Amino acid sequence: MVGTVGAVRVGVVGGSIAGCAGALAAARAAPEATVVVFERSGGELRDRGAGIGIQHERFAELVEAGFLDASLPATPGHSRDWFTRDGVSADGGGDSGLGKRIWRQPFPFNAYNWGHLYRSLRGRLPGRVEFRGDARVVSVAACESGAGAGASVTVADGSVEHFDLLLGADGYRSVVREAMFPGVVPDYAGYLCWRGLSDFGELKGLPQDSFFTVGFNHGHLVAYPIPADDGRRHFNWVLYSAVPPELTGNLNTATSIPPGAVSHAVLDFMDSLLTRELPAAWAAAIRKTARENVFIQPIYDFAAPAFAKSRMLLLGDAGAVSRPHAAAGTVKAMQDAASLLDLWRTTTDLDELAARYDAARAPAGAAVTALARRIGAAQVLETPDWAAFGEAEFATWLGAQMQLPDGTEMGGRRL
Known part of the structure; x- marks a missing residue:
């Protein structure tokens, strides 16, 4: 059935904390799905010790x-x-x-320590999740109808791949968000x-x-x-x-x-x-x-107009950047993924999943952003x-x- 979870392809743009959490949610919710993570860095991700x-x-x-x-x-x-x-x-x-x-x-x-947390989360990904390093996504295009609904990604090497569901976990300069809402920037x-x-x-x-x-x-x-x-x-x-x-x-x-x-x-x-x-x-x-x-x-800081559009979903800083004062950015990224996992277990329709995810997470992103603005002021x-x-x-x-x-x-x- 078109638009249902099963042997679908799930792409994740970004392989940091939000991306690993999103990939983990997808792998657990849809065991038969193909999950591919695109991470722009070529080696092991290393934070500056923050x-x-x-x-x-x-x-x-x-x-x-x-x-x-x-x-x-x-x-x-x-x-x-x-x-x-x-x-x-x-x-x-x-x-x-x-x-x-x-x-x-x-x-x-x-x-x-950010590095400890990241390595622990990355280590939870099952072996069937394909994690591609040195794979910088340069553009994303939505396919909004029919059997080909979903989104395609173009990588820096020129290759193009299509996914039934695309998770944008690529941070505050998100390529996925730009495809969803052109010109919306922090x-x-x-x-x-x-x-x-x-x-x-x-x-x-x-x-x-x-x-x-x-x-x-x-x-x-x-x-x-x-x-x-x-x-x-x-x-x-x-x-x-x-x-x-x-x-x-x-x-x-x-x-x-x-x-x-x-x-x-x-x-x-x-x-x-x-x-x-x-x-x-x-x-x-x-x-x-x-x-x-x-x-x-x-x-x-900013909060995107929505956390989902068609079959593209935003996680972490791609959807809402809150100033660090609220001590909530990393938690919110993992909560985005945890909410996605819970919702995915209750519906087999990808379009319904996207709509329900947006309803659940867009208010949370906007609220944390507002709180951090108030503290910063x-x-x-x-x-x-x-x-x-x-x-x-x-x-x-x-x-x-x-x-x-x-x-x-x-x-x-x-x-």
């Missing part, structure tokens, strides 16, 4: 759904310490180089972040086993330890701030700037920011990362006088940012 914070309940949901391993290495977290420069801590302590501690926030998150938020890693064991005087945030005028630092490959712990840090546009050029086209490609001017701006705005201990911790290993990430673009906060006043201010009426909260939404 950390991921995942809320305890969201992690448990994804373990139960079969997308995460409960034994994944983690640094446990239960609190988030908020600091700012100068003053006396809320607990009465003086300035020890950490600055004023505004509040210790209950924070049920663990910290993970918007630059007006600020960026610097990111890096250093050896947590070499840092002196920092609190242990917590997430840390240090607020300053028009920005903040987020940092936390994550597991390293060799059993040590990395100090994973992200520094957000607005930067004069003359230092960065035009960032309206979505991009990232890897280590070694960051201009000296942008690194010098970061260094002056550390001296001017951060307490000494935090500035020293960031400077443990060699300049050549720092990379910057311009902050973008409050903590970067319209920052308060951090040092003026008392503990109770700060808790009220922060709580007003962290949840939307529909239940979306820091860390995402319930699956």
Whole structure:
């Protein structure tokens, strides 16, 4: 029957976390399907060591759904310490180089290494899933009717393949999304972040086993330890701030700037920011990362008009990019796949599957994007006088940012 699940061909554009999760969902939901993943990188995907914070309940949901391993290495977290420069801590302590501690926030998150999570998820793919590396998809075309309904992909080597269902998991510059909604691209938020890693064991005087945030005028630092490959712990840090546009050029086209490609001017701006705005201990911790290993990430966001069109579906950042403040991007990508799996088990019609997937996931993507915008406005673009906060006043201010009426909260939404 045309449009039904069975011996169909499923293409997945993108082989990172969203792509692996989508391929896993397809393989489990349709055991007779041919599943092909196109990944543009030629070797093993390697992140720059970035950390991921995942809320305890969201992690448990994804373990139960079969997308995460409960034994994944983690640094446990239960609190988030908020600091700012100068003053006396809320607990009465003086300035020890950490600055004023505004509040210790209950924070049920663990910290993970992106590479560990990716390799665990990739390892769950059954052998019958064909994972093609060095296969860059350059264009996608929809076939919207008849026995040939679905989509075709054109790869950089000129080859063309047709699929009954195509999953776009190719990130915020998605080729699949461009085919579905031409010209719909992420918007630059007006600020960026610097990111890096250093050896947590070499840092002196920092609190242990917590997430840390240090607020300053028009920005903040987020940092936390994550597991390293060799059993040590990395100090994973992200520094957000607005930067004069003359230092960065035009960032309206979505991009990232890897280590070694960051201009000296942008690194010098970061260094002056550390001296001017951060307490000494935090500035020293960031400077443990060699300049050549720092990379910057311009902050973008958007939500696609829909998560499905014809037989093309969007997963992860291809469908909605939320600013990192909500700590929900990786979770949302896997939740997209988990929802797809659940829906696929209840219908054999691919067109119905696409429509139901859109109804389930488009609102979630839009909500997380909205929450992250609100947090970014409050903590970067319209920052308060951090040092003026008392503990109770700060808790009220922060709580007003962290949840939307529909239940979306820091860390995402319930699956």
